[in-house]
Amino acid sequence: MKATFRTPKTYKGWIGLFSILIIVLLGSWPVIPLLNHETILFGMPILMVWSVILIFLTTGTLMALNKMGVNE
Amino acid sequence: MMAQWIPFLITISYMVIAVWLGFGAGKGRNMNKVEEWGVAGRSLGPLVMYLLVGAGGISAYTFMGAPGWAYSKGVPVLYVVVYLTFMGITAWYLGPKVWDLGVKYNHVTQGAAITHRYESPALGALASFVTSIGVLAYAVLQTTGSAYILNVMSHGKIPVWLGVILSLGVISIYLFKSGLRAIGITNAFQGGLMFVVSWAFGLWVVKQFTGGYSFGPVFERVRDEAPQFLTLPGNLGDMGFAFWTTSILISMVSVWQTHWIQWMGANTKKSIRTAATMLPTYYIVCIPMLVVGFIGIFVYPSLAQADTVAIQMAMDSMPVVIAGLLGAGTLAAAMSSSEPCIHGTALSYSKDIIQPIFKISDEKAGKMTRWLIFPIMGLIVAPISIMQPASLVYILLIGYGFIGQAFPALVGMFFWPRATKQGAFWGLAAGFVVTLVFSVWFPHPLGIHAGIWGLFVNLPIFFIVSLLTEPVSKKTVEEFFPDMVDDLYEEVSETTTKPASI
Structure with missing residues (x-):
């Protein structure tokens, strides 16, 4: 028996995978240091604004992936 | 007033x-x-x-x-x-x-x-x-x-x-x-x-x-x-x-x-x-x-x-x-x-422990399941909540650590047909020990979460032990990976037919 991994079978699947990886990166180490200052934006610390943006970005991305039929 | x-x-x-x-x-x-x-x-x-x-x-x-x-x-x-x-x-x-x-x-x-x-x-x-x-x-x-x-x-x-x-x-x-x-x-x-x-x-x-x-x-x-x-x-x-x-x-x-x-x-x-x-x-x-x-x-x-x-x-x-x-x-x-x-x-x-051990029917298990909430509440949750032992935080850390270490077993369920029970077990056991040590005694070395240290050890063991042990039956692979099954056994059927033709 081969030891193959299940990978996306279509280009839409790959788009889905990369979109999710990008979102995770946006909320973690490579990006967070860039936002780690005392700036206040829309009345909130920039990291708080970013967390709210991530909430909507995640939902927006998942909605787009649903529309594309990814993870059906 | x-x-x-x-x-x-x-x-x-x-x-x-x-x-x-x-x-x-x-x-x-x-x-x-x-x-x-x-x-x-x-x-x-x-x-x-x-x-x-x-x-x-x-x-x-x-x-x-x-x-x-x-x-x-x-x-x-x-x-x-x-x-x-x-x-x-x-x-x-x-x-x-x-x-x-x-x-x-x-x-x-x-x-x-x-x-x-x-x-x-x-x-x-x-x-x-x-x-x-x-x-x-x-x-x-x-x-x-x-x-x-x-x-x-x-x-x-x-x-x-x-x-x-x-x-x-x-x-x-x-x-x-x-x-x-x-x-x-x-x-x-x-x-x-x-x-x-x-x-x-x-x-x-x-x-x-x-x-x-x-x-x-x-x-x-x-x-x-x-x-x-x-x-x-x-x-x-x-x-x-x-x-x-x-x-x-x-x-x-x-x-x-x-x-x-x-x-x-x-x-x-x-x-x-x-x-x-x-x-x-x-x-x-x-x-x-x-x-x-x-x-x-x-x-x-x-x-x-x-x-x-x-x-x-x-x-x-x-x-x-x-x-x-x-x-x-x-x-x-x-x-x-x-x-x-x-x-x-x-x-x-009820479903994963009592039913398989005592081999009881689905109907009996169904009737028993909801009664189990009482011993769970009365003998475990209530006394510990009232006593609030100092070790509760450690119990929590241990528990959380284990949940994270089950991740490779899920990888084997959805992404990797070659995963075996031995690989899942030994990976889990090793990951659990590492998570425990890095949660309780040497918390989060290098600022990295103990659970991730656990996965650093768990994942390689999971893969290596799985490759060294017998995979599950083709029937089970078919059930979990129907889209991959032809490709997975392609080479195997070639090699098994070769000796017969010699």
């Missing part, structure tokens, strides 16, 4: 409404069947799923611990918002797949799926038992939070032991009667209540503190007087970028038994997908409570217990109705998180 009891009355009213809703949820259903009591006859639509999973993710921590973190550490607390958001991605990806398998092969628990995939009831039972440690420790923590709220709202008239009994008693009424349907409907109510309370309370506190509803003046003052609260690693200096990232990652890959069962309750795959897509938006609920924590920095410069900052503020300076709503909201948060834990453990112990 009467006014001081209004918060308590509001809190108690919430409990009465929860009982009424939960009790009625199972009307006309046969709750002696696992399909009904355990997974609500797979009937929950996207809105209930959204509130069920959303409210389940918001625990007493959001109303007490999170403002406490904002008060003591500052922005590091935002990792909670990010990881809850990312757990929506996990639910979106895995939820429909788990549901599909459950419908096809009649699984209701994670243990049942592990048993099936690895052809090992022992591995399923072990996973069920060990993950229940973390789940039950979490239920204990939430029950302690419920008792604390009842104690504060009753001005100390309800002692902790009585608060524990009251909150568990309320849950037991509707949980026994209506199972996951009760959790669905009460969580929907609790979820709505929490959302309203969090924003009403948060905005009220901001208005009191600044004279307006903008958060701006709060954070401008923080920036001027205590800027360390606005950047990582925070006021206590303990949340670096590595810990932020790894804490989020380990939470994202930790699939709780309770989540698994909740996904199973959906009426269609699409409902899970829709609910999971929208799920991150629920976590906006955290923001106002965090702002309350930041305000606490100036209102209570030296509070002994950071976790009590929001409740303290409510009791000291809020109108009684707002204080009561906060009490009800916090209690709702605690109960909505503890009831799925008790329900999930009863279901898992």
Whole structure:
């Protein structure tokens, strides 16, 4: 028996995978240091604004992936 | 005189409404069947799923611990918002797949799926038992939070032991009667209540503190007087970028038994997908409570217990109705998180441990399952909640560590057909030991979360041991990986036919 991994079978699947990886990166180490200052934006610390943006970005991305039929 | 009891009355009213809703949820259903009591006859639509999973993710921590973190550490607390958001991605990806398998092969628990995939009831039972440690420790923590709220709202008239009994008693009424349907409907109510309370309370506190509803003046003052609260690693200096990232990652890959069962309750795959897509938006609920924590920095410069900052503020300076709503909201948060834990453990112990060991029928197991909530509450959750042992935090760490270490077993279920029970077991065991050591004795070396250290060891062992041991039968591979099966056995059939032709 081969030891193959299940990978996306279509280009839409790959788009889905990369979109999710990008979102995770946006909320973690490579990006967070860039936002780690005392700036206040829309009345909130920039990291708080970013967390709210991530909430909507995640939902927006998942909605787009649903529309594309990814993870059906 | 009467006014001081209004918060308590509001809190108690919430409990009465929860009982009424939960009790009625199972009307006309046969709750002696696992399909009904355990997974609500797979009937929950996207809105209930959204509130069920959303409210389940918001625990007493959001109303007490999170403002406490904002008060003591500052922005590091935002990792909670990010990881809850990312757990929506996990639910979106895995939820429909788990549901599909459950419908096809009649699984209701994670243990049942592990048993099936690895052809090992022992591995399923072990996973069920060990993950229940973390789940039950979490239920204990939430029950302690419920008792604390009842104690504060009753001005100390309800002692902790009585608060524990009251909150568990309320849950037991509707949980026994209506199972996951009760959790669905009460969580929907609790979820709505929490959302309203969090924003009403948060905005009220901001208005009191600044004279307006903008958060701006709060954070401008923080920036001027205590800027360390606005950047990582925070006021206590303990949340670096590595810990932020790894804490989020380990939470994202930790699939709780309770989540698994909740996904199973959906009426269609699409409902899970829709609910999971929208799920991150629920976590906006955290923001106002965090702002309350930041305000606490100036209102209570030296509070002994950071976790009590929001409740303290409510009791000291809020109108009684707002204080009561906060009490009800916090209690709702605690109960909505503890009831799925008790329900999930009863279901898992019955289906994954007792039924295979004693070889009892589905019908008998169905009847027994809901009775199990009583020993679980009475012999485990209640006594530990009342005693509050110092070791509880270690039990929690151990439990959480184990849940994260089950991730490779799930990789084997959805991504890697070559995974074997030996690989899953030894990876899990090694990962668990490493997580334990790096949680309790040498916490988080290099600022990396102990659970991620565990996975560093777990994953290679999982892969190597799997490659060195016999894979599961072709039939099982076909069931879990129907799209891959031809390709997987292509080479094998060539090599096995060669010797025959020689």
